[in-house]
Every structure is written in structure tokens, then in C-alpha cells.
Amino acid sequence: MAARGPGRVSVLLPTYNERDNLPLVVWLLVRTFSDSGIDFEIIIIDDGSPDGTQEVAQQLEKIYGSDKILFLCPSGTAYIHGMKYATGDFIVIMDADLSHHVRLHVFYSATQKEGNFDIVSGTRYKGNGGVYGWDLKRKLISRGANFLTQVLLRPGASDLTGSFRLYRKEVLQKLMEKCVSKGYVFQMEMIVRARQLGFTVGEVPISFVDRVYGESKLGGNEIVSFLKGLLTLFATT
Amino acid sequence: MTKLAQWLCGLALLGSAWAALALAPPGLQPPAPLRQALLPLPVYLLVAFGCYSLATVGYRLATFNDCEEAAAELQEHIRAARDDLRRRGLRL
Numbered sequence: 001m002a003a004r005g006p007g008r009v010s011v012l013l014p015t016y017n018e019r020d021n022l023p024l025v026v027w028l029l030v031r032t033f034s035d036s037g038i039d040f041e042i043i044i045i046d047d048g049s050p051d052g053t054q055e056v057a058q059q060l061e062k063i064y065g066s067d068k069i070l071f072l073c074p075s076g077t078a079y080i081h082g083m084k085y086a087t088g089d090f091i092v093i094m095d096a097d098l099s100h101h102v103r104l105h106v107f108y109s110a111t112q113k114e115g116n117f118d119i120v121s122g123t124r125y126k127g128n129g130g131v132y133g134w135d136l137k138r139k140l141i142s143r144g145a146n147f148l149t150q151v152l153l154r155p156g157a158s159d160l161t162g163s164f165r166l167y168r169k170e171v172l173q174k175l176m177e178k179c180v181s182k183g184y185v186f187q188m189e190m191i192v193r194a195r196q197l198g199f200t201v202g203e204v205p206i207s208f209v210d211r212v213y214g215e216s217k218l219g220g221n222e223i224v225s226f227l228k229g230l231l232t233l234f235a236t237t
Numbered sequence: 238m239t240k241l242a243q244w245l246c247g248l249a250l251l252g253s254a255w256a257a258l259a260l261a262p263p264g265l266q267p268p269a270p271l272r273q274a275l276l277p278l279p280v281y282l283l284v285a286f287g288c289y290s291l292a293t294v295g296y297r298l299a300t301f302n303d304c305e306e307a308a309a310e311l312q313e314h315i316r317a318a319r320d321d322l323r324r325r326g327l328r329l
Contacts, residue, residue, distance in 0.1 A: 056327075059326075101307045128302060130302025132304040147290065207307035209308050235239060235240075237239060
């Protein structure tokens with residue numbers, strides 16, 4: 001598909017059981033993009049959510065038009081599938097659970113133009129970036145894990161596990177070919193490989209508003225799998 | 238070169254330099270004060286790194302921003318979004 005106009009942004013939103021949050025995220029994105037005059041489209045990729053997310057996505061497509069909202073069921077990885085349909089020059093990847101404060105992506109586009117970065121990554125650790133809803137223990141784990149990552153991988157970016165990023169489309173395509181991990185280790189691998197391939201990474205402070213932390217505690221399993229992923233990246237990149 | 242390979246190379250270089258100087262046979266030993274400082278050096282460096290790590294993580298923990306405004310703003314946005322979407326015909 002040919003890109004439409006310079007600077008169109010495609011937002012990829014993989015969802016699973018986000019019936020309540022999805023319309024809010026979409027509404028916020030539509031409003032923020034419209035207010036700042038950025039051409040956009042939102043691609044919702046739902047992997048068979050049982051809670052009615054798909055119906056909501058279809059309703060949103062009707063309300064806003066399928067020029068702006070596209071709803072897909074993924075075959076294979078959500079991102080790869082979504083990218084096939086994306087018509088923008090830039091791709092934003094973010095969470096659909098309202099944890100990323102949506103108004104901030106506007107800064108992305110601005111930074112994109114200022115520094116001409118290949119990737120703009122949201123960071124919770126620099127500037128006035130931060131979190132809301134985390135207790136001391138959660139913050140300590142986050143900072144400790146990040147410190148370990150910085151020491152071992154020297155990635156040149158302050159926040160590797162945050163998942164609010166904007167990529168140039170061709171950069172994301174190249175990275176998706178090269179990266180082999182899954183989940184948030186995949187997010188880490190993308191930045192590390194991007195630096196290796198000589199792509200430039202800019203950073204923008206973001207607010208991470210955690211509304212689900214109470215329900216999904218960071219358990220021992222998650223920590224172990226993070227360490228495994230980190231060591232794998234350490235040994236293979 | 239992977240990060241692991243870089244670390245191993247670096248450690249091998251430093252390790253062999255240290256071993257050559259600190260564990261040299263009697264004929265080739267550097268002067269006594271130097272040897273005394275050199276022998277426990279790896280342990281000193283490890284401890285120093287440990288202290289640096291604790292201090293850094295502690296500092297970063299203490300200065301971790303709490304985004305009160307962002308959370309409050311988000312609540313407002315959610316309210317506005319719900320109202321507008323209802324008007325546009327979305328069944329929540």
C-alpha cells in the first residue's frame with residue numbers, strides 16, 4: 001500500500017480483553033491527533049478476546065470510519081500483521097490499557113522532526129517522565145532491573161522495557177526481521193539491535209499511569225524470565 | 238562482538254595483566270608496596286562496584302518521579318471520552 005501524504009502516523013494497538021479501555025484509548029488518540037493536525041490511522045489487532053473487545057473495535061470503526069480505524073484479527077505476530085496494513089510513514093507502538101498517557105505522543109512527532117530520529121522511545125526514567133501507582137518495592141525492582149540492563153547491554157537508551165515508541169516504518173520492518181525474542185524482551189532487543197544497525201534513538205519523557213498493578217503483581221516468575229531474557233541478549237547481541 | 242565476548246576479552250586482558258604483575262615469580266616481581274596494593278585489587282574493585290551500584294540504584298529510586306498530574310488528567314480525559322462516545326452511539 002502506498003503511503004498517503006508525508007508524516008502520517010499509524011498506531012498499532014494489539015489488544016487482549018480491553019473492552020473498557022479500548023474506546024477510551026482510541027478517543028484520546030483521535031482527539032490528540034486531530035488537535036495537533038497530524039494525519040493518522042489506528043490499527044486495532046485483537047487476538048480473539050472473549051470479553052467483547054472485537055465488538056467494541058468494530059463499533060469504533062463505524063463511528064470514526066475505516067480510513068482512521070482498522071480492525072484486524074492477527075495471523076501470526078500482531079505487529080507484523082498490523083504493519084502489512086499500515087499506510088503511515090511512522091508507526092507508534094503502545095499499550096491499549098491506558099497506562100501510557102496518550103497526549104504525550106504529540107511530543108514524539110515534534111521530536112521526530114527536530115532530531116530526525118529513526119526511533120523515538122518513551123522513557124520513564126529521565127526528565128519529567130515517571131510513574132503513578134507504584135509502591136516502593138515495584139519502583140526498586142524497576143530501577144534495579146534497569147541498572148542491570150544498563151551495565152550489561154550499554155544500550156544508549158535509558159528505558160528499554162517501556163513500550164511506548166515511535167518508529168520510522170522502514171526501520172521497524174528491518175528490526176522485526178532481525179529480532180527473535182518475544183514479549184518485553186523483544187522490546188529490549190529492538191533498541192539494542194537498532195543501535196547496532198546504526199539507527200538513531202531519541203528519547204521523550206513519558207508518564208506511565210499504572211491502573212492494573214494492584215491486580216497483576218510482579219511475581220518471581222516475571223523476574224526470572226526477565227533475567228533469562230537479559231542474559232540471552234547479553235550473550236547474543 | 239557480543240557484549241558477553243567484550244566482557245570476557247576485557248576481563249582476560251585485565252586478569253592477565255594483574256596476574257603477571259601480582260603473581261610473578263620472585264625474580265620478576267615489582268617492588269613490595271606495589272605488590273601489596275595489587276594483590277587484593279580485584280576484590281577492592283568488586284566491592285567498589287557493589288557500593289557504586291547500591292548508591293546509584295538508591296539515588297534513582299529516590300528520584301523516581303510520581304506523575305500525580307498525569308493520573309489526574311487521565312481521569313478527566315476518561316470522563317470526557319465516555320460522555321462523547323456515548324453521544325456518538327457507542328454502547329459501552
